[in-house]
Amino acid sequence: MKNFKGMVLCFGVLGAILGGCQRSEPAKFPQQPITIICPPAPGGVSDLLTRTLAASAQKVIQSPIIVENKPGGANAIGLAYGARAKPDGYTVTYLVAELAILPHLKLSPLTIDSYEPLARTNFNPAVVTVHTDSPWRTLEEFLKEARKQPDSIAVGNSGTGSIWHLSAASLQTAAGVQFKHVPYSGAAPAVQALLGKHIQAVCVSYTEVQSQVEAGTLRVLAVLDSQRDPLLPETPTATEEGYNVQIGAWGGLALPKNVPKPVLDTLMAAFRQAYQDPEFVQRMQERGVRLAWLEGEAFAGFVRKQSEQNQKIIAAIELNPTAHDVGASFFPTLLIGAIVVLSAGAVWQGVRAGTQAPPVEAIDHRSRAWGAVGWTLGYGILFGWLGFLISTTLYLTGMARLMGQTSVLRAALFALMSVGVFWLLFVYLLRVPLP
Amino acid sequence: MEQLLNVYTMGLLVASLVAGILIGALPGLTATMGVALLVPLTFWLEPLPALLTLMGVYVGAMYGGAIPAILVRAPGTPAAAATTLDGYPLAQQGKAGLAMSVSCIAGVIGGVFSTGVLILGAPTVAKFSLAFGPAEYFALAIFGLSLIASLSERALLKGWLMGALGLLIAMIGLDPITAIPRFTMGQPELLEGAAFVPVLIGLFALGEAFYQASMKPKPQASTPGWGRSLPTKEEMKQIVPASLHSSVSGTVIGALPGVGGDIASFVAYDHAKKLSKDKQAFGNGSLEGLAAAECANNAVTGGAMIPLLTLGIPGDSVTAVLVGALMIHNVKPGPELFQKQPELVHALFWGLMIANLLILPIGLLGAKGFAQIIRIPRHYLLPLIVSLCVIGAYAMNNSLFDVGVMMTAGLLGWCLKRYGFPLSPLALGLILGRMTEENLRRALILSEGSPLIFITRPIALGLLTAALVSVIYAAIRARKSRLPAQENNLTTE
Numbered sequence: 063m064k065n066f067k068g069m070v071l072c073f074g075v076l077g078a079i080l081g082g083c084q085r086s087e088p089a090k091f092p093q094q095p096i097t098i099i100c101p102p103a104p105g106g107v108s109d110l111l112t113r114t115l116a117a118s119a120q121k122v123i124q125s126p127i128i129v130e131n132k133p134g135g136a137n138a139i140g141l142a143y144g145a146r147a148k149p150d151g152y153t154v155t156y157l158v159a160e161l162a163i164l165p166h167l168k169l170s171p172l173t174i175d176s177y178e179p180l181a182r183t184n185f186n187p188a189v190v191t192v193h194t195d196s197p198w199r200t201l202e203e204f205l206k207e208a209r210k211q212p213d214s215i216a217v218g219n220s221g222t223g224s225i226w227h228l229s230a231a232s233l234q235t236a237a238g239v240q241f242k243h244v245p246y247s248g249a250a251p252a253v254q255a256l257l258g259k260h261i262q263a264v265c266v267s268y269t270e271v272q273s274q275v276e277a278g279t280l281r282v283l284a285v286l287d288s289q290r291d292p293l294l295p296e297t298p299t300a301t302e303e304g305y306n307v308q309i310g311a312w313g314g315l316a317l318p319k320n321v322p323k324p325v326l327d328t329l330m331a332a333f334r335q336a337y338q339d340p341e342f343v344q345r346m347q348e349r350g351v352r353l354a355w356l357e358g359e360a361f362a363g364f365v366r367k368q369s370e371q372n373q374k375i376i377a378a379i380e381l382n383p384t385a386h387d388v389g390a391s392f393f394p395t396l397l398i399g400a401i402v403v404l405s406a407g408a409v410w411q412g413v414r415a416g417t418q419a420p421p422v423e424a425i426d427h428r429s430r431a432w433g434a435v436g437w438t439l440g441y442g443i444l445f446g447w448l449g450f451l452i453s454t455t456l457y458l459t460g461m462a463r464l465m466g467q468t469s470v471l472r473a474a475l476f477a478l479m480s481v482g483v484f485w486l487l488f489v490y491l492l493r494v495p496l497p
Numbered sequence: 498m499e500q501l502l503n504v505y506t507m508g509l510l511v512a513s514l515v516a517g518i519l520i521g522a523l524p525g526l527t528a529t530m531g532v533a534l535l536v537p538l539t540f541w542l543e544p545l546p547a548l549l550t551l552m553g554v555y556v557g558a559m560y561g562g563a564i565p566a567i568l569v570r571a572p573g574t575p576a577a578a579a580t581t582l583d584g585y586p587l588a589q590q591g592k593a594g595l596a597m598s599v600s601c602i603a604g605v606i607g608g609v610f611s612t613g614v615l616i617l618g619a620p621t622v623a624k625f626s627l628a629f630g631p632a633e634y635f636a637l638a639i640f641g642l643s644l645i646a647s648l649s650e651r652a653l654l655k656g657w658l659m660g661a662l663g664l665l666i667a668m669i670g671l672d673p674i675t676a677i678p679r680f681t682m683g684q685p686e687l688l689e690g691a692a693f694v695p696v697l698i699g700l701f702a703l704g705e706a707f708y709q710a711s712m713k714p715k716p717q718a719s720t721p722g723w724g725r726s727l728p729t730k731e732e733m734k735q736i737v738p739a740s741l742h743s744s745v746s747g748t749v750i751g752a753l754p755g756v757g758g759d760i761a762s763f764v765a766y767d768h769a770k771k772l773s774k775d776k777q778a779f780g781n782g783s784l785e786g787l788a789a790a791e792c793a794n795n796a797v798t799g800g801a802m803i804p805l806l807t808l809g810i811p812g813d814s815v816t817a818v819l820v821g822a823l824m825i826h827n828v829k830p831g832p833e834l835f836q837k838q839p840e841l842v843h844a845l846f847w848g849l850m851i852a853n854l855l856i857l858p859i860g861l862l863g864a865k866g867f868a869q870i871i872r873i874p875r876h877y878l879l880p881l882i883v884s885l886c887v888i889g890a891y892a893m894n895n896s897l898f899d900v901g902v903m904m905t906a907g908l909l910g911w912c913l914k915r916y917g918f919p920l921s922p923l924a925l926g927l928i929l930g931r932m933t934e935e936n937l938r939r940a941l942i943l944s945e946g947s948p949l950i951f952i953t954r955p956i957a958l959g960l961l962t963a964a965l966v967s968v969i970y971a972a973i974r975a976r977k978s979r980l981p982a983q984e985n986n987l988t989t990e
Contacts, residue, residue, distance in 0.1 A: 103529075103533075103814075103894075104529065104530060104533030104534065104818065106817070106821070107821070109533065110536070110821050110825075113536075130895055131894070131895065132894070132895055132896070133689075133894050134685075134686055134688065134689050134692070134894055134896065135685040135686055135687075135688040135689060136671065136688055136689065138685045138688060139685055139686060139896070142685065167676065169678070169685070169688065170685065216942075216943060221673075221676065222673075222674060222675060222676035223676045242942065242943075244939055244942055244943065245673065245674055245676075245939075246939075247673065247755075247931075247935065250754070250810055250811055250817065251754060251755055253810065254627070254754050254755075254804070254808070254810045255630065255631075257627055257808060257810070258627035258628060258629065258630055260630035260631065260943065261943070272829070273809035273829045273830060273831025273832070273833070273834075274808075274809060274831060274832070276829070276831070276833060277831050277832035277833045278832075279832060345540070345825060348824055348825055348827060349821065349824045349825060350824070386941050386942050386944075386945050386946035387674050387675070387938055387941065387942055388937075388938055388941065389675070390672035390674070390675050390677045390679060391679075393664075393668060393934045394665065394668050394679060394680070397661050397664050397665045397668065398665065400657075400661045401658065401661045401662060401665065404654060404657055404658040404661060405658060407654050408654045408655055408658055411654055428711065430710055430711065431707060431710050431711030433710075434706070434707055434710035434711075434879075434883075435707060435908070435911075438703070438707075438883055438887075438904065438907075439904060441883070441884070441887060442887060442900050442901065442904050445887055445891070445897070445900060446897040446900070450888070454884050454887075454888075457880065457883075457884060458880045458881070458884060461879065461880035461883065462876050462877055462880050465710065465875065465876035465877075465879055465880065466875075466876045467876045467877070476877055480881055480884070484884070484885075484888060487519075487523065488523075488888060488892060494526075494888075494891075494892040494895075495895060496888065496891065496892070497891070497897070
């Protein structure tokens with residue numbers, strides 16, 4: 063038990079650190095914590111940016127700001143969640159480049175007009191990167207090779223329809239060449255494939271290739287932007303080389319439609335000030351994030367322009383022209399076939415062996431099993447509707463009764479204690495925003 | 498070194514290990530999430546303690562995943578899915594204490610071994626991992642799938658059927674090459690596939706809870722005891738060899754970017770089974786099997802650091818978060834790191850080694866505390882497990898949809914268990930589905946449609962041959978074991 067006390071102490075300390083955000087005199091607008099919805103999963107540049115900005119902004123606005131990740135659906139989930147939130151200013155959404163892509167892939171109906179734009183925070187242009195063992199030293203040499211024979215140069219990207227796929231595609235269109243596009247599940251695996259020389263180039267943000275470029279294993283041929291990158295002052299832009307291509311990943315903050323003007327102004331001022339916090343600026347520079355502030359209508363205009371550009375690129379390249387691909391339905395068809403054959407085999411085997419009696423113990427308590435299933439399904443529904451505290455208390459009480467605890471009082475006591483422990487662990491210590 | 502060996506750094510390391518174990522032990526909270534949550538809190542620390550804190554969480558979480566896997570059959574992390582195969586039966590036989598300490602010892606062996614490889618041979622291993630292109634990854638995935646055969650020797654047909662079902666579930670979501678939605682039923686939540694952790698929690702833990710609820714409590718088996726905790730010399734003789742070769746598989750697989758502990762532990766488990774003298778015990782509470790699975794998934798930590806530190810390429814989602822953390826502390830992982838900041842790198846290496854060693858006392862002592870779980874009466878324990886499943890599934894992505902996914906998987910898991918279908922091939926198919934399809938198609942695009950790419954590349958050819966051998970071997974064994982079984986049937990009739 064001593065060890066357990068030590069553990070409690072450790073967590074107490076950790077909890078004190080985790081719970082370090084201070085609350086002071088509530089001003090008029092933020093009466094409660096503000097949530098920033100970050101569609102990408104924890105760990106990436108977007109997550110880091112929102113968390114760092116939130117830390118700076120809560121000093122300004124004097125109210126806790128919580129970052130909540132809503133990953134999945136190529137970021138469509140988080141974007142939709144943010145757009146549908148109550149327009150009271152307590153939910154801010156971090157918009158990502160997919161907002162200007164998904165509608166053209168018919169994967170999401172949302173556009174910038176589904177939000178009240180606050181400001182763009184960052185823009186990282188794509189850079190054309192090759193291996194240093196390759197013969198190409200300039201963009202022109204690289205494109206010359208590509209012109210010789212269509213589909214001869216394999217360019218890796220972070221997924222079909224991703225911003226880095228569209229980047230390579232827009233260069234392809236501008237230069238009148240045809241690359242062989244190879245989708246990977248993210249930029250990092252594509253860079254890895256380039257290092258292993260399985261592909262010839264990637265078109266991703268500089269943050270993804272920086273350490274390899276500095277070590278001399280990869281070479282950046284051009285930045286797909288109109289201005290040179292401060293981190294790459296020697297590298298020409300595509301515009302300088304005569305190709306009018308400006309494309310890259312961006313991010314920015316927005317509110318749901320119809321947020322009251324004073325609230326919007328308060329948040330705008332707070333984030334504007336947080337954005338200039340030297341600590342925030344320094345952290346972003348260390349991570350290679352290119353800060354690019356653009357406010358209100360100008361931000362919306364930027365997103366609309368990006369969206370138009372993406373629409374053109376997507377129309378110009380059919381998204382699935384990849385030669386020699388077996389197609390999307392090949393595998394599922396194969397598997398369904400296999401399942402049919404195997405099931406038939408299993409049935410035949412069963413018939414031949416004679417019907418086996420099911421395990422006796424399993425059918426012992428059918429009513430209780432269905433009771434448990436019923437309670438659990440009900441719990442799943444109530445969990446979102448009544449919230450975690452009430453639904454879990456109800457469920458634990460009911461299930462304990464069902465499983466044989468005869469005293470309602472004891473069951474309820476057990477439920478309340480367990481809910482308390484869960485709350486302490488998940489909500490207080492680990493900051494999981496349970497409903 | 499002085500920087501490393503002081504009370505402050507060590508205190509932080511211990512605290513982070515404990516936090517990591519807890520995060521790993523709670524289903525739905527993954528190492529990735531734990532590390533990501535801690536990153537902003539390490540801003541104010543010096544680089545070395547900050548990075549060690551994060552690695553402590555990583556190492557702790559990899560170990561922590563085993564605890565609920567053994568005690569309640571809920572894999573705390575996907576990597577612990579293979580741990581349930583033998584860990585849970587052991588706990589049911591009243592050997593929970595032994596299972597916990599064996600998993601701890603094996604985990605430490607794996608962690609220390611892989612850290613040793615990281616210290617001594619990182620650049621060499623990194624070069625090897627770069628040789629893996631789409632063809633090699635495809636071959637590795639096929640090798641992984643071939644394990645289905647030996648995981649389900651008793652019911653080969655059912656095993657393959659479950660494997661195919663797992664693969665089919667993995668096809669849900671956007672097609673990896675053409676980005677066409679498949680089987681998503683118009684739900685945006687399914688565009689990236691059914692979330693992995695909720696499916697695994699549902700299949701294994703919720704399914705088991707339903708199954709248990711349907712059984713009348715047996716007077717004794719309802720609360721299995723704790724049993725002795727330290728393994729005997731004889732048992733150590735089983736554990737150590739199994740752990741050593743699992744360390745190798747774990748480290749190598751961990752070093753391959755994009756392949757993680759979930760696959761490594763199944764591969765090591767199968768390998769241990771093939772080498773073992775007592776194959777019948779596997780799946781019924783084999784210490785070797787438990788040791789192999791746990792050891793491999795801990796060995797992944799050191800392996801995954803190799804491409805991260807030497808190439809700047811994260812091997813899995815946790816190391817992807819670590820890249821960000823390293824950059825914040827002005828440590829740029831990549832080929833130049835070893836030349837530019839050798840002291841820091843070495844301090845990190847030794848810190849990681851110490852973190853792995855510290856798991857031993859923390860794990861052995863803490864095991865007793867965790868084991869109180871098993872003493873909770875059944876009518877309290879089952880509801881608790883279910884509600885932990887629900888909270889865990891939600892916490893993963895803050896999504897109610899995932900709670901639904903978890904429940905569906907739970908019902909499926911219950912039915913499958915009820916009718917004697919093995920669950921592990923399903924999990925394996927689920928884990929390997931995307932990897933198999935993506936890399937086959939990617940390889941064919943690169944080779945312009947020629948399947949020769951799988952034969953002309955030596956690593957790919959080797960892995961495919963190994964897969965074929967594995968399947969044939971399992972088929973022969975299945976036939977052999979069926980004959981005496983039939984004789985038994987005759988005698989009982």
